[in-house]
């Protein structure tokens with residue numbers, strides 16, 4: 001997969017993509033990430049990329065020209081026949097979830113736009129953006145942060161990125177229940193012992209305990225998910 005990020009702040013993203021899982025995914029050749037400074041596409045002699053909103057109001061709007069030229073340049077660089085998705089993270093987008101991450105993980109080329117201030121000129125959204133995605137009902141100052149969240153969730157699902165594919169499959173949200181608690185050594189820490197069943201070596205009992213814990217946590221924290229899980233069970237069981 002190729003990922004291009006068009007941003008006024010490439011330095012915000014560099015350290016994140018050069019660490020840990022995303023770094024390894026690049027080293028394995030499973031993903032290629034390129035960062036592009038939006039100011040390089042500005043026709044303005046001060047490399048400006050924003051301006052005051054028509055009609056008045058506080059804050060600035062990102063101007064269409066640098067985004068138009070930048071996105072079109074990146075689209076032209078995509079290999080023949082590849083459908084590129086141009087993603088604009090924004091609090092008024094569709095709310096991101098694991099299903100969306102799975103869909104995006106199957107794509108060959110993603111372009112992320114780092115939005116700032118009041119956002120970007122609507123004409124760019126109408127002309128070139130294919131996906132407007134929110135990472136939740138709160139407002140960040142930098143679209144780079146939401147781009148990194150979406151990128152991380154997507155890249156880890158590309159086959160070969162995680163050593164243990166099972167660990168991605170049993171994540172909270174890959175299945176319709178939240179994850180269970182996990183323990184490692186030592187057996188007792190600060191006077192707190194690991195649940196005995198996990199030391200029993202009895203696989204069926206361990207699986208049953210994990211399932212109970214997942215159900216308990218889901219009921220407690222996410223009644224919406226619990227209701228959906230029960231409805232699905234009713235359908236499957238006739």
Ligand code: ADE
Pocket residue numbers: 089090091133134135136137138139140141142143146
């Ligand atoms: N940019 C600012 N806030 C955001 C959010 N909640 N989701 C996606 N992009 C954003």
